[in-house]
Amino acid sequence: MIISETAFYLLVTGALILTVLAPVVLTGLFLKDYFSKSIW
Amino acid sequence: MTEFALDTQTALFIIVGFALAWIAFGVWLGRKNKSHEDFALAGRNVGFAFAAATAMATWVTSNTTLVAPQLTYQLGVWGMVGYSFAALGLLLFAPMAKRIKQLLPQGYTSGDFIRLRYGRFAWAVFLVISVVYAFGWLVSLGMAGGILLEALSGLDYYIGMTIILAMCVGYTLFGGLRAVIATDFIQALIIIVGVAVVAYWLIDNVGLTSIHTELSQAHPQLLDLLFPAAVMFLFNNIFFGLGEIFHSNVWWSRALSFRKDVAYKAYLTGGLLWLPIPIVTGFIALAAPQLGIFPASADMIGPAVASSVLGKTGAILVFIVVFSALASSLDSLLAASSDLVTQDIYHKLIKKTASDQQLMRFNRYCLLGLGVMTWLLCLPRIATLGALLNFAGAFVASTIWPIVIGLYWRRLQGTFAGIAMAAGTIVGLVAYFWIGFYVAALVSCAVSGLICAIGIVFNKRQFSWHELQENGQ
Amino acid sequence: MTSFQVWLKSYNKALFALLSILISCSAMAQSEDTVVLSGPTEEVRAGYFVVELQQVSPALRPLTLQVSHTKSFSSVLQTVPVMGDFNQVTLTGFESGHYYIRAVHQQRVVSQTAIEVTVEHYPIWQAVTLFALGALLFLLLLLTLIMGHKKAVRHD
Numbered sequence: 001m002i003i004s005e006t007a008f009y010l011l012v013t014g015a016l017i018l019t020v021l022a023p024v025v026l027t028g029l030f031l032k033d034y035f036s037k038s039i040w
Numbered sequence: 041m042t043e044f045a046l047d048t049q050t051a052l053f054i055i056v057g058f059a060l061a062w063i064a065f066g067v068w069l070g071r072k073n074k075s076h077e078d079f080a081l082a083g084r085n086v087g088f089a090f091a092a093a094t095a096m097a098t099w100v101t102s103n104t105t106l107v108a109p110q111l112t113y114q115l116g117v118w119g120m121v122g123y124s125f126a127a128l129g130l131l132l133f134a135p136m137a138k139r140i141k142q143l144l145p146q147g148y149t150s151g152d153f154i155r156l157r158y159g160r161f162a163w164a165v166f167l168v169i170s171v172v173y174a175f176g177w178l179v180s181l182g183m184a185g186g187i188l189l190e191a192l193s194g195l196d197y198y199i200g201m202t203i204i205l206a207m208c209v210g211y212t213l214f215g216g217l218r219a220v221i222a223t224d225f226i227q228a229l230i231i232i233v234g235v236a237v238v239a240y241w242l243i244d245n246v247g248l249t250s251i252h253t254e255l256s257q258a259h260p261q262l263l264d265l266l267f268p269a270a271v272m273f274l275f276n277n278i279f280f281g282l283g284e285i286f287h288s289n290v291w292w293s294r295a296l297s298f299r300k301d302v303a304y305k306a307y308l309t310g311g312l313l314w315l316p317i318p319i320v321t322g323f324i325a326l327a328a329p330q331l332g333i334f335p336a337s338a339d340m341i342g343p344a345v346a347s348s349v350l351g352k353t354g355a356i357l358v359f360i361v362v363f364s365a366l367a368s369s370l371d372s373l374l375a376a377s378s379d380l381v382t383q384d385i386y387h388k389l390i391k392k393t394a395s396d397q398q399l400m401r402f403n404r405y406c407l408l409g410l411g412v413m414t415w416l417l418c419l420p421r422i423a424t425l426g427a428l429l430n431f432a433g434a435f436v437a438s439t440i441w442p443i444v445i446g447l448y449w450r451r452l453q454g455t456f457a458g459i460a461m462a463a464g465t466i467v468g469l470v471a472y473f474w475i476g477f478y479v480a481a482l483v484s485c486a487v488s489g490l491i492c493a494i495g496i497v498f499n500k501r502q503f504s505w506h507e508l509q510e511n512g513q
Numbered sequence: 514m515t516s517f518q519v520w521l522k523s524y525n526k527a528l529f530a531l532l533s534i535l536i537s538c539s540a541m542a543q544s545e546d547t548v549v550l551s552g553p554t555e556e557v558r559a560g561y562f563v564v565e566l567q568q569v570s571p572a573l574r575p576l577t578l579q580v581s582h583t584k585s586f587s588s589v590l591q592t593v594p595v596m597g598d599f600n601q602v603t604l605t606g607f608e609s610g611h612y613y614i615r616a617v618h619q620q621r622v623v624s625q626t627a628i629e630v631t632v633e634h635y636p637i638w639q640a641v642t643l644f645a646l647g648a649l650l651f652l653l654l655l656l657t658l659i660m661g662h663k664k665a666v667r668h669d
Contacts, residue, residue: 001264001265001266002256002260002263002264002265003117003263003264003265005248005249005252008117008248008252008263009248009249009252011117011121011319012239012243012248012319012320012323013243013248014316015124015316015317015319015320015323016236016239016240016243016316016320016323018315018316019232019235019236019239019316019317019320020232020236022096022228022232022313022317023228023229023232023233025309025313026089026092026093026096026225026228026229026313027229029088029089029092029093030089030090030093030225032088032089033087033088033089033090034089038087038088038299039087039089039090040072040082040083040085040086040087040090040218113561113603113605114559114560114561114605115559116606132655132658135658135661135662135665136658139661139662139665142665142669255606258590258591258606259605259606259607260606260608261560261605261606261607261608261634262605262606266637266640267560267634268559268634268635268636268637268639268640269558269559269560269634269635269640270559271637271640271641271643271644272635272639272640272643272644274644274647275643275644275646275647275648275650275651276643276647278647278651279647279650279651282654329606332594333596334593334594334595334596334602334603334604335596335602335603336596336599336600336601336602336603337563337601337603338561338603338605344596440654441654444654444657444658444661445657445661447661448657448658448660448661448662448664448665449661478643479643482643482646482647482650485650485654486646486650489650489653489654
């Protein structure tokens with residue numbers, strides 16, 4: 001049973017979009033901690 | 041003569057530059073370390089951003105950037121999806137991290153918990169498992185560092201391995217867990233941006249349709265959702281990952297270092313952020329046949345594709361990503377292992393009256409000693425030692441049930457927990473050699489779970505949670 | 514010893530030397546012209562395997578491998594370039610079946626003999642059984658963890 005092209009497309013692009021979101025989320029969290037002086 | 045993706049001088053320039061920058065950063069961060077608690081647990085007050093980033097980055101090991109593409113090249117779509125299920129380790133550890141922080145507000149290590157909850161016999165078994173795993177991982181990371189840097193740039197194995205080990209020991213020695221966590225944050229950003237750029241380039245220039253067409257014509261098995269070997273390996277891999285995270289002090293010391301109420305959401309966020317990464321790194325390998333890239337050995341597929349499509353820029357990018365992935369795991373493991381030795385062996389067995397300053401000094405010597413020992417073990421360059429981690433699954437998966445039950449239920453006693461871990465490991469190893477790699481962790485976890493269940497049925501004594509609070513802590 | 518005998522002896526020596534040179538030249542020519550391939554001798558269970566190349570002279574680079582279902586290579590399934598000056602290639606994604614592999618340099622077959630590789634995937638029932646056992650154990654663990662977590666939250 002071979003994975004369909006659509007499913008393959010959704011899997012890879014979905015994963016890529018989520019991966020790209022990660023640095024955005026992490027930087028946002030860092031800035032929030034930085035301004036509230038709660039990094040450490 | 042072999043042509044390397046990157047010339048040796050550039051490679052040497054990059055790693056020496058990074059090493060000096062990280063060590064300087066470690067020294068700067070280390071100014072705040074006044075007590076052993078500051079050094080080993082970053083003052084137990086790490087905020088959400090660094091907590092989530094360190095949970096994610098430490099789990100992005102060199103394996104995520106190298107083994108995920110390797111497994112995808114070998115096992116296809118299931119290889120990358122199956123590898124991403126290792127995120128379950130972080131996700132399921134989230135509630136446990138909260139519980140750990142609650143039960144052991146003053147605790148230091150995973151060994152502390154096992155000793156207080158189950159007594160000395162189970163503790164001894166647990167320490168053997170921890171040491172086998174930690175050394176297996178340390179040595180394989182050190183060797184992977186040397187081998188990879190050599191494969192990518194022709195940089196001599198001994199120079200590459202020595203610099204990466206010295207750098208990690210250097211900044212951890214000065215900055216303690218604070219340096220490990222802060223560098224993890226930056227390394228996480230570098231790794232994610234690097235793999236995303238390579239994957240995007242492939243989608244944009246090669247195209248998902250043409251990759252799918254090429255694979256379904258020439259390598260159909262890679263797109264098969266019922267690929268037998270991949271289906272067999274799936275749960276074994278999950279139990280291996282759960283065992284690694286549940287038992288290792290790398291994850292316990294982080295849980296204990298996070299600020300109150302941060303542990304749960306940090307591991308959950310870290311796990312969710314990690315989940316898609318192996319699919320992206322794995323996908324890079326699926327583009328290889330379309331590009332006419334067939335590697336000498338499967339573990340080189342990721343770097344081979346990246347440096348081939350992006351040229352010299354790609355080679356530099358791959359080099360930095362792999363270097364960061366290696367460092368983000370190596371530093372964590374060095375720090376967590378030296379904490380375990382300092383707290384569980386030096387403080388509990390050798391010098392019970394050690395002062396805070398003595399503990400901090402011993403921890404630093406220990407870190408240096410571990411670094412030197414790892415370096416010595418990496419010297420012979422036994423390539424097959426990488427295979428050591430394959431059967432480590434039998435060791436670590438045996439700890440899953442004793443830890444989960446021990447954290448939440450009072451009925452399981454030490455003798456059964458110790459036997460469960462020992463028997464699980466032994467039967468798991470037998471299964472590894474008699475049946476195959478794909479059952480070692482599964483069998484180990486099942487056997488250990490069964491013994492724990494028997495232990496609960498036959499035991500009448502209830503453990504009192506107060507026993508976890510040691511005098512003076 | 515007559516002059517004829519001396520001549521014959523030196524003639525024999527020269528003939529022997531010439532023959533030795535010729536033999537070694539032909540051996541060299543053979544080893545420079547051909548490649549020895551070796552692959553897995555047992556059944557391949559997961560669809561990927563390594564093919565090793567021996568005695569590859571630099572003159573034979575770039576080298577490619579051809580994969581076919583038939584010994585005559587009447588139809589070639591895959592053409593695989595050998596990377597750089599490596600002496601092995603990892604091939605992947607094969608379904609169950611018999612495969613023949615030979616080495617080619619500039620459209621000339623350079624492997625002494627083609628090698629045969631048999632791929633036989635694990636039976637699907639075996640894979641599904643292990644999958645089901647793993648899933649069951651995982652579900653048990655998940656339930657234990659959820660129950661424990663809920664209990665702990667209640668006691669907070």
